[in-house]
Amino acid sequence: MSLPWRSDTQCASIPGRKGAVLRPKVYIVVVHYHNWQDTVECLESLRGLAYDSFRVLVVDNGSSDESRERLAAWASPGGSAVEILPAGENLGFAGANNLALRHARQAGDGAYAWLLNSDTAAEPDALDALVDQAEADARVAFVGSKLLRYDNPGVLELLGGGWWSCWTGLTHHAMAGRIDFSAPAPADLDFLCGASLLVRLAALDAVGLMDEGYFLYGEDLDWCLRARAAGWKLAVAPASRVRHKGGGAVGARSCVQDYYSVRAALRAVRRFFPWALPTAAACAAARSLAPKLLRCQGRRLLAAARGWRDGLLGRTGRCERY
Numbered sequence: 001m002s003l004p005w006r007s008d009t010q011c012a013s014i015p016g017r018k019g020a021v022l023r024p025k026v027y028i029v030v031v032h033y034h035n036w037q038d039t040v041e042c043l044e045s046l047r048g049l050a051y052d053s054f055r056v057l058v059v060d061n062g063s064s065d066e067s068r069e070r071l072a073a074w075a076s077p078g079g080s081a082v083e084i085l086p087a088g089e090n091l092g093f094a095g096a097n098n099l100a101l102r103h104a105r106q107a108g109d110g111a112y113a114w115l116l117n118s119d120t121a122a123e124p125d126a127l128d129a130l131v132d133q134a135e136a137d138a139r140v141a142f143v144g145s146k147l148l149r150y151d152n153p154g155v156l157e158l159l160g161g162g163w164w165s166c167w168t169g170l171t172h173h174a175m176a177g178r179i180d181f182s183a184p185a186p187a188d189l190d191f192l193c194g195a196s197l198l199v200r201l202a203a204l205d206a207v208g209l210m211d212e213g214y215f216l217y218g219e220d221l222d223w224c225l226r227a228r229a230a231g232w233k234l235a236v237a238p239a240s241r242v243r244h245k246g247g248g249a250v251g252a253r254s255c256v257q258d259y260y261s262v263r264a265a266l267r268a269v270r271r272f273f274p275w276a277l278p279t280a281a282a283c284a285a286a287r288s289l290a291p292k293l294l295r296c297q298g299r300r301l302l303a304a305a306r307g308w309r310d311g312l313l314g315r316t317g318r319c320e321r322y
Contacts, residue, residue, distance in 0.1 A: 024111035027104035031096040036067040051127040062090035094210035094219040117195040119245040129239035130198040141203035141232035144192035145240035160236030161192035166273035169265035169280040185236035194220035213316030218264030255303035266311025
């Protein structure tokens with residue numbers, strides 16, 4: 001299903017530069033689930049992008065409300081560079097993005113895909129900066145953005161991504177909570193955040209698509225670890241600024257988040273460093289179970305405990321309870 005939009009072209013000239021400089025085509029992937037207001041705001045921000053060689057793929061991830069109709073009603077006349085891909089059911093974050101990535105690769109006319117959360121708003125130069133960073137080194141598979149707090153864009157949510165400890169299963173976001181300033185890109189990151197991630201489509205031949213076994217959380221960490229193991233690089237474009245709300249699709253501090261975040265942490269350790277699983281499991285219990293027990297948060301404690309159990313048992317995919 002195509003919606004009206006601005007025109008899309010395979011390559012375009014860069015305004016303000018002498019001569020026609022060809023720019024690679026980018027497929028912008030936005031996974032939509034229920035919160036159509038967030039998705040519309042995200043799409044509105046893409047209208048202001050300085051980069052002009054892109055096509056937008058909106059994956060409707062099994063929304064059960066009137067979201068698709070709302071999106072169609074919102075779209076304005078002029079072109080057809082937005083396409084809605086119905087997933088038919090909730091495929092999870094990885095499954096929905098993989099659906100769009102397969103679509104983009106099958107089209108064969110794009111060099112990159114930009115995975116962008118529906119609860120974000122991109123600043124005008126965000127995509128230019130990502131592509132420039134990727135074009136500077138042909139061995140870069142993924143490029144991350146500077147994520148800013150939506151309600152306070154002067155504060156960093158993270159710069160590109162962060163680091164991961166196999167001993168604890170915990171991640172640490174680079175520059176989280178710092179005042180925004182022109183900081184250099186952090187070196188040797190373990191992963192980049194999937195909320196705004198440029199993907200070199202050619203790299204997927206070696207790296208593969210996202211692991212759909214995670215369903216929610218952990219997919220970006222797993223993907224980046226596999227890319228680095230295959231000899232590809234990660235990069236950060238500090239000039240790519242994206243504001244992020246967080247928790248738009250599943251809700252912050254929900255049972256869904258409790259279950260999948262604990263399970264994902266243990267799944268990553270189990271997959272890449274299985275000998276560290278006992279330590280990571282103990283850390284997960286102390287971090288995710290004990291506080292909820294002390295606060296008498298029964299439902300959330302049960303969700304986290306199930307995630308902890310299923311992570312240890314290696315269960316994957318969607319859990320019917322959550």
